[in-house]
Amino acid sequence: MPNRFRPGEAELPQRETELIARRDAVLGASYRLQYRKPVHFVRGEGMWLYDPDNRAYLDFYNNVPSLGHCHPEVNAAMAEQAARLSANTRYLEPKLVDYAERLVGTFPAEMDRVVFTCTGSESNDLALRIARLVSGNEGVIVTSYAYHGTSAAVAAVSPNLGAAVNLSPTVRMVALPGPSGVPDDQAASFFEAQVRAAITDLQRRGIGVAALLFDSIFSSDGVWIDPPGFIAGAVEAVREAGGLVISDEVQPGFGRTGSHMWGFERHGIVPDLATLGKPMGNGFPIGAVVGRQHPMELFGQTARYSNTFAGNTVGIAAASAVLTVLQRDGILEKVVAVSRRLRTGLELVAAHSPGIRAIRNAGLFFGVDIGSDASSSMERRMLALDLVNAMRDDGVLISTTAANEDALKIRPPLVCEDEHVDKFLVVFEAALRKCTL
Amino acid sequence: MPNRFRPGEAELPQRETELIARRDAVLGASYRLQYRKPVHFVRGEGMWLYDPDNRAYLDFYNNVPSLGHCHPEVNAAMAEQAARLSANTRYLEPKLVDYAERLVGTFPAEMDRVVFTCTGSESNDLALRIARLVSGNEGVIVTSYAYHGTSAAVAAVSPNLGAAVNLSPTVRMVALPGPSGVPDDQAASFFEAQVRAAITDLQRRGIGVAALLFDSIFSSDGVWIDPPGFIAGAVEAVREAGGLVISDEVQPGFGRTGSHMWGFERHGIVPDLATLGKPMGNGFPIGAVVGRQHPMELFGQTARYSNTFAGNTVGIAAASAVLTVLQRDGILEKVVAVSRRLRTGLELVAAHSPGIRAIRNAGLFFGVDIGSDASSSMERRMLALDLVNAMRDDGVLISTTAANEDALKIRPPLVCEDEHVDKFLVVFEAALRKCTL
DSSP: OOSBOOTTSSOOOHHHHHHHHHHHHHBOTTOOOBSSSOOBOSEEEBTEEEOTTOOEEEESSOOSSTTOBTOHHHHHHHHHHHHHOOOOTTSBOHHHHHHHHHHHTTSOTTEEEEEEESSHHHHHHHHHHHHHHHHSOOEEEEETTOOOOSSHHHHTTOGGGOTTSOOOTTEEEEOOTTTTTOOHHHHHHHHHHHHHHHHHHHHHTTOOEEEEEEETTOTTTTOOOOSTTTTHHHHHHHHHTTOEEEEEOTTTTTTTTSSOSSGGGGGTOOOSEEEEOGGGGBTBOOEEEEEEHHHHHHHHHHSOOOOSSTTOHHHHHHHHHHHHHHHHTTHHHHHHHHHHHHHHHHHHHHHTOTTEEEEEEETTEEEEEESOTTSOHHHHHHHHHHHHHHHHHTTEEOEEESTTSOEEEEOOOTTOOHHHHHHHHHHHHHHHHHOOO | OOSBOOTTSSOOOHHHHHHHHHHHHHBOTTOOOBSSSOOBOSEEEBTEEEOTTOOEEEESSOOSSTTOBTOHHHHHHHHHHHHHOOOOTTSBOHHHHHHHHHHHTTSOTTEEEEEEESSHHHHHHHHHHHHHHHHSOOEEEEETTOOOOSSHHHHTTOGGGOTTSOOOTTEEEEOOTTTTTOOHHHHHHHHHHHHHHHHHHHHHTTOOEEEEEEETTOTTTTOOOOSTTTTHHHHHHHHHTTOEEEEEOTTTTTTTTSSOSSGGGGGTOOOSEEEEOGGGGBTBOOEEEEEEHHHHHHHHHHSOOOOSSTTOHHHHHHHHHHHHHHHHTTHHHHHHHHHHHHHHHHHHHHHTOTTEEEEEEETTEEEEEESOTTSOHHHHHHHHHHHHHHHHHTTEEOEEESTTSOEEEEOOOTTOOHHHHHHHHHHHHHHHHHOOO
């Protein structure tokens, strides 16, 4: 995480210096603060976060409150349910079933079963347990800079975590066509060949293939989403080898791409399992695994799995309100429209700036490659970091991604409107002028 | 889970039959309903849960809402914070730090660092990651019927999950003195000998000892808590071998034992890490690992760990309200008093019933061994199951535990009062009269 606070790098007001000292004295050292000068928030509303001096920051980064900060309707549903009942799933309670039916109703007909969790990490951890039990194999194939979460099993298949977190001996990484410079018309065959080689290697070692696990928007790899459908051959190859296909929808799910509710739909495939998290409850900790009947039944009938908090009625009420708003207010259509405005604006900026090499997006998830073709990878990373921090100083929140962390990660709440896009573009252009190679 | 619904075993009203059919058609098969006739709730308040016909059930089982169902003060704190801000831990926000300081303030001085999670499973999973990284070893020692959660890594050290969930090759189980029939004066040396043998075995195989992981109230083993301090020698042995001591406080923590805030205190030891969950937010999904500085720092500085939802301000607000109520209202003292009343009452019942072999408790966590000395293990298990279901039919909720599931698990919210105990005892005595060997 290059975009982080490092003591001594920037001068901070006493109020923040003291709060950081208190944090450091009580929180585990794994906690990182974002930005060279950390931000300090006490209030949120819609697209905006406010610091103690009531200075407003435009949020173009947070994908958990995808309906906006402190959404009144979601909060009312949560509060009302909390006052009535927070039941667990070992008791009959109709709202759990109502929501489960509505949720699987947004998936292809083959994916008609759901198990709830509390986090995206728990979803991916459970999906791997299901895939390993159902396939009888151990091997997992992921992309080169994949990140799938924090549990031991999931961290061990997340190369993005870096050298200090040991990878599982049973995971194989495959390169994506985009960052490898493969042209679109060869992308599918390139990716399939990578995956077939990984399958062969896993089989030669007697490990076998349990799953192909991928974020269908490839966010931590740098948002490499094109061409649509490039993963189809790889999906088939994994199925032929007896493995399951797991689409990690924690980032792209619930309409982030605008064109579809679920990222895998953009690729024209139907996975065996999909894992949900972040925006599902607009902030309430809730996730899920949605899947086909066979793996879900076989796992459930064989193994014991029970998650105390997951599916509790309060989380269900929050998630249900989120789904209602998404569907009723036509959020996906709005995402398509506003993301076009943002893309056009970024392209206009790029046309006048040598600092932008490429713009990729699916709906409101943008990856913008920073640096000129002549710049070194270190220069690119530093420029991306400078830009992110210049924008933070001007009251707009984004961060970085990609293997070299030289792509801007732009990922506003889905309720982003034209006026927010225009404000973002003004600040972005100003930051580009300030920061030079 | 013997205390569960099995289709066809009991006649159910149409309303419940239909709801179960809808559940089965959409939820993964891992979901289990408790009781032969599942309960169906739509409202909760304090010690009571209400079905759609407004019939009241006395809750002597749920330890998540430990301040009672739908606690108004906790809910108000949650709703108020949700309306203001749900910040993540990468931004400065004072309430996170305030609560972290208060929480570690309830621990021995050596344990002064905290990392938040969303569930007890995530807490145990993280604690194992820390122990393995810090010790450089892989082996984990647990008790014979331990249950520590649902993630892949934690399920693999949870023998309680049964044969269908593979145990890790690096886990070793040790017998507890109580269920082995060892007298109290030999309990400590017996347990230490078990643990030393496990250490030797792990070392002989080059696995080494990463951790002794134990629920300090040994709930899934059957609530074997005496004599206090019997684990001390084992703790020393593990430390000598370079392993960490992890106290799983998901069940005993936050005052369940009455005598102490944390279960390990009852044994006079200070672990390296303690894992928290269930009652921490009175229903809001929040957990934590609290630990000594050295392992927490070493892990945090080496590995990357970031948990999106964990430590979000809304969960912190709920947890903070829980801690305030626990401390301000003298809940622990009340637990001591009311648990004495319950114990005395149970002993009186036992004196007139051949169906009770033993009563064990630490505060408001009771294990009551069912069946006469002459009964078979199958007879005991069936009697325990009959009792639990007879009480459910009479409007009181408990369940079973222990290796043979022949112990009643009695675990009311901590706000249980004399009148609830008296009601419980009346229904318990009636159930004993109805159910015979």
